[in-house]
Amino acid sequence: xxxxxxxxxxxxxxxxxxxxxxxxxxxxxxxxxxxxxxxxxxxxxxxxxxxxxxxxxxxxxxxxxxxxxxxxxxxxxxxxxxxxxxxxxxxxxxxxxxxxxxxxxxxxxxxxxxxxxxxxxxxxxxxxxxxxxxxxxxxxxxxxxxxxxxxxxxxxxxxxxxxxxxxxxxxxxxxxxxxxxxxxxxxxxxxxxxxxxxxxxxxxxxxxxxxxxxxxxxxxxxxxxxxxxxxxxxxxxxxxxxxxxxxxxxxxxxxxxxxxxxxxxxxxxxxxxxxxxxxxxxxxxxxxxxxxxxxxxxxxxxxxxxxxxxxxxxxxxxxxxxxxxxxxxxxxxxxxxxxxxxxxxxxxxxxxxxxxxxxxxxxxxxxxxxxxxxxxxxxxxxxxxxxxxxxxxxxxxxxxxxxxxxxxxxxxxxx
Amino acid sequence: xxxxxxxxxxxxxxxxxxxxxxxxxxxxxxxxxxxxxxxxxxxxxxxxxxxxxxxxxxxxxxxxxxxxxxxxxxxxxxxxxxxxxxxxxxxxxxxxxxxxxxxxxxxxxxxxxxxxxxxxxxxxxxxxxxxxxxxxxxxxxxxxxxxxxxxxxxxxxxxxxxxxxxxxxxxxxxxxxxxxxxxxxxxxxxxxxxxxxxxxxxxxxxxxxxxxxxxxxxxxxxxxxxxxxxxxxxxxxxxxxxxxxxxxxxxxxxxxxxxxxxxxxxxxxxxxxxxxxxxxxxxxxxxxxxxxxxxxxxxxxxxxxxxxxxxxxxxxxxxxxxxxxxxx
Numbered sequence: 001x002x003x004x005x006x007x008x009x010x011x012x013x014x015x016x017x018x019x020x021x022x023x024x025x026x027x028x029x030x031x032x033x034x035x036x037x038x039x040x041x042x043x044x045x046x047x048x049x050x051x052x053x054x055x056x057x058x059x060x061x062x063x064x065x066x067x068x069x070x071x072x073x074x075x076x077x078x079x080x081x082x083x084x085x086x087x088x089x090x091x092x093x094x095x096x097x098x099x100x101x102x103x104x105x106x107x108x109x110x111x112x113x114x115x116x117x118x119x120x121x122x123x124x125x126x127x128x129x130x131x132x133x134x135x136x137x138x139x140x141x142x143x144x145x146x147x148x149x150x151x152x153x154x155x156x157x158x159x160x161x162x163x164x165x166x167x168x169x170x171x172x173x174x175x176x177x178x179x180x181x182x183x184x185x186x187x188x189x190x191x192x193x194x195x196x197x198x199x200x201x202x203x204x205x206x207x208x209x210x211x212x213x214x215x216x217x218x219x220x221x222x223x224x225x226x227x228x229x230x231x232x233x234x235x236x237x238x239x240x241x242x243x244x245x246x247x248x249x250x251x252x253x254x255x256x257x258x259x260x261x262x263x264x265x266x267x268x269x270x271x272x273x274x275x276x277x278x279x280x281x282x283x284x285x286x287x288x289x290x291x292x293x294x295x296x297x298x299x300x301x302x303x304x305x306x307x308x309x310x311x312x313x314x315x316x317x318x319x320x321x322x323x324x325x326x327x328x329x330x331x332x333x334x335x336x337x338x339x340x341x342x343x344x345x346x347x348x349x350x351x352x353x354x355x356x357x358x359x360x361x362x363x364x365x366x367x368x369x370x371x372x373x374x375x376x377x378x379x380x381x382x383x384x385x386x387x388x389x390x391x392x393x394x395x396x397x398x399x400x401x402x403x404x405x406x407x408x409x410x411x412x413x414x415x
Numbered sequence: 416x417x418x419x420x421x422x423x424x425x426x427x428x429x430x431x432x433x434x435x436x437x438x439x440x441x442x443x444x445x446x447x448x449x450x451x452x453x454x455x456x457x458x459x460x461x462x463x464x465x466x467x468x469x470x471x472x473x474x475x476x477x478x479x480x481x482x483x484x485x486x487x488x489x490x491x492x493x494x495x496x497x498x499x500x501x502x503x504x505x506x507x508x509x510x511x512x513x514x515x516x517x518x519x520x521x522x523x524x525x526x527x528x529x530x531x532x533x534x535x536x537x538x539x540x541x542x543x544x545x546x547x548x549x550x551x552x553x554x555x556x557x558x559x560x561x562x563x564x565x566x567x568x569x570x571x572x573x574x575x576x577x578x579x580x581x582x583x584x585x586x587x588x589x590x591x592x593x594x595x596x597x598x599x600x601x602x603x604x605x606x607x608x609x610x611x612x613x614x615x616x617x618x619x620x621x622x623x624x625x626x627x628x629x630x631x632x633x634x635x636x637x638x639x640x641x642x643x644x645x646x647x648x649x650x651x652x653x654x655x656x657x658x659x660x661x662x663x664x665x666x667x668x669x670x671x672x673x674x675x676x677x678x679x680x681x682x683x684x685x686x687x688x689x690x691x692x693x694x695x696x697x698x699x700x701x702x703x704x705x706x707x708x709x710x711x712x713x714x715x716x717x718x719x720x721x722x723x724x725x726x727x728x729x730x731x732x733x734x735x736x737x738x739x740x741x742x743x
Contacts, residue, residue: 053538055637191713215686218711222643224633227425228678229712235418248540248635255634259549260421261558280635282545 042084044340046071046327047109049119049129051097055222055248058276058317060121063143064092065312066320067118070327073307079331082338088331095125097221106132114138115340116330118323123147123165124193130158138342139349141329143322146270146293147197151366157346159363161322161329161356163293163372165194165269169201171374171390172267172291173242177209178395180265180289182239188217188229188253190245195221198269199244214238219249226253230260238264246271251280258284265289274318278382288379294358296375296386297321299402304357325356373401417556422679423672424554428563428632430671431570435625436648437655437663437670438577439618445594445658446614448514452521453501455645456528457494457619461626462543462636463536465490469544479546483631490623497528498619502612525642532638540637543630566628573621574664580617581660590614594658643716647674650723656736665734673722678715685709
C-alpha cells in the first residue's frame with residue numbers, strides 16, 4: 001500500500017510541476033502563431049481521450065486511431081469553415097482508465113481550449129469527465145462509453161454514438177434466455193461503473209424472464225485470480241455465467257472456469273467481446289457469447305475499413321468506427337455552423353443527421369443515438385463471429401441484417 | 416464439502432506461490448533488516464522473461480515441459496542478475512545509512528523495474544501461451560489440475576532445498592551468522608558482501624520460478640502483476656514472522672488458504688437475506704430468493720491486508736517470529 005500511495009503522490013507532484021511549467025511557458029505562443037500566416041487558416045483542436053496505458057491500452061489506441069483517421073482525412077480534404085481553411089489538430093490524451101486521471105486530463109483539454117472532445121473510452125472515466133466539459137461548454141461525443149448514467153445527467157453537451165448498457169444488457173440477456181434457455185444464471189461483475197451497470201441490466205432482464213439469478217459475485221478490474229469465485233459458483237450449478245467486465249479480466253475468468261469444470265455457457269458484454277479473449281484463454285474461449293453495442297467493426301462502411309487498414313496496417317479492433325464517426329460528426333457540425341466555437345456548433349450537433357461509417361446517426365433529446373443496434377457474437381475458431389443483431393427489441397440473424405442494410409453501412413463485411 | 420475442499424486446494428496452490436515469494440522477503444530482511452519492496456517486480460520479470468522464451472519456442476516442436484523448463488531456465492539467471500544488480504547498485508551504498516533510506520530506495524527500485532518492464536514488454540496484458548495440456552485429477556469431489564499439482568510440488572521442493580541450503584551448507588551457516596551479527600561474522604572471516612549478494616540472488620531465483628508458476632497458472636502476465644503479489648507475499652512473511660525462514664513458508668500457505676476461503680465464503684456470510692430478522696427489515700430485495708450481499712468476493716485482496724494488520728496488532732513478531740530481545 002505504501003508503495004502505491006507514495007508513487008501516486010510523487011507522480012501527482014511531478015505532474016503538477018510539469019503542468020505549472022507548461023501553463024506559464026506556452027501561453028503567449030498560440031497568439032503569435034495565429035497572427036503570422038498570411039493565408040487565413042483556422043487551427044481547430046479536437047481532444048481524444050482513452051486509456052493508452054494499462055490493461056486495455058490496445059482498445060484505447062484503437063479508439064484513438066479512429067479519431068486520428070477522421071482528423072487526417074478532414075485536413076486532407078481542405079475543409080473551409082466560415083471562409084477560412086480549417087486545420088484540425090488531434091490532442092490525444094491518456095486517462096489510464098482511471099476516473100481521477102480522467103478529470104485531470106479533461107481539465108487539461110479545457111485549458112487547451114479544444115473545440116470538442118472525442119471520448120473517453122470507459123464509462124467510469126467518461127462520466128466524471130463529462131461534468132468538466134459541461135462546465136466549459138465543450139461538446140463531447142463518446143464512441144464507447146455505454147453506461148446509461150452518462151446521458152441521464154441532463155448535460156446538453158454530451159453525446160454518444162454507441163448503444164447504452166440498458167439496451168446492450170437486455171439484448172444479450174434475452175438472446176441468452178431465448179437460445180440457451182438457462183434455468184440458473186450466475187452474474188459476476190468487475191465493480192466498475194461499466195461492469196456493474198451492464199450486469200444489473202442483464203440480471204433485471206433474466207429475472208423478468210423468470211430465470212433464477214445467483215447472488216452477485218464481484219471482482220475488480222485487475223482481478224486475475226477467479227478461482228475462489230468460480231468454485232463458489234460451481235457449487236450452485238449454473239447453466240450460464242454472465243460477466244460484466246473487460247477482456248483482460250474475462251480471459252482468465254473463462255479459462256479458470258473451464259479448468260474447474262464449470263459446464264455453463266459463458267456470456268460477456270462488449271468489453272470482453274474481442275479476439276484478445278482467444279489469446280488470453282485459448283480453447284476455453286470457444287463457444288462463448290458476447291455482445292457489442294453497435295455493429296461489429298467489420299460491418300462498418302468499406303470506405304472506412306479500407307482507409308483504416310491503409311493508414312494503420314491492421315483492422316480496427318472494436319470501437320474505432322465509432323470514434324471515427326464521433327470526430328466526423330463534430331467536423332460536420334462545425335461546417336454547418338460555419339464556426340468551431342462550441343456554443344455556435346453545439347445546436348447543429350443536436351439536430352444533425354449524418355451517414356457515418358456505422359450507419360445513419362441522429363441523436364435523441366438526451367444525446368443518445370436513435371435506434372442503436374446491438375450485435376451478438378460467438379467465439380468460433382479463435383475469431384468472434386457475429387450471429388445476431390438486436391435492434392429496437394427485435395432479434396434477427398446476422399446474415400439477414402446484412403442483407404437488410406445492403407447499400408447502407410453494412411455494404412461489404414470484410415470477413 | 417467438495418466446494419470447501421476445492422477452495423482449500425485453490426488456496427494451497429496460491430499459498431505455495433506466496434510462500435516461495437515470501438522467502439525472498441524474509442531472507443533479505445533476516446540478513447540486512449531491509450524490506451525489499453522491489454522483490455515483487457523480480458517475480459514479474461521472471462514471468463515476463465519466461466513468457467518471451469516460451470513464446471519463442473512454442474512452435475519449435477519441443478515437448479511442452481521442455482519449453483516451460485527452458486523458459487524457467489532463462490528466467491532464473493536473468494532474475495538472479497537483477498537481484499544481484501539491485502543489491503550492488505541500490506542497497507550496498509546505503510548499508511550504513513539510516514534504515515528509512517534503503518526502504519525508500521527499495522520503492523524507487525520497484526518503480527524503475529516496473530517501468531523498464533513496461534518499455535520492454537509493453538503495457539498490455541500478455542497471454543501466457545497455453546502449451547501444457549491440462550489434465551485434471553479428481554480428489555473426493557474436488558478437482559486438482561496437473562498445473563496446480565506441479566506448482567505445489569515445485570514449491571515444496573524449493574522450500575526443502577532452501578532449508579537444506581540455509582541449515583546444512585557453509586553458505587547457509589555464513590548467512591545465519593551474518594543475520595545474527597554482521598560485524599562479528601565479518602571478524603570471523605566471512606565475506607559479508609558476498610553473503611548478502613548471494614542472499615539476494617537466491618531470493619531472486621525463487622522469485623523467478625514463482626513468476627513462471629503464477630504466469631502459467633493464471634495464463635496472463637502484465638508489468639504491474641508484481642506489486643500486489645509482492646505485497647501479499649510480504650504480508651505472508653510478516654504473518655509467519657519476518658526474518659524467519661520456516662515462518663515465511665507457513666505464513667505463505669496460511670495466507671493463500673485464508674484468502675481462498677475468505678473470498679469463497681464472505682459473500683455467503685454477508686448475504687443479509689440469510690439472517691431472518693435482517694431479511695424482513697430489507698424486505699423486497701430478499702423476496703423469492705433475492706440477495707443483499709454486503710461484501711462480495713472482490714474483497715479478496717482485503718483479506719491479505721486484514722491479516723497483516725491483525726498480526727501487527729496482536730502478535731507483532733509473527734507466528735514463528737523470534738522475540739525482539741534475541742537480536743539486541
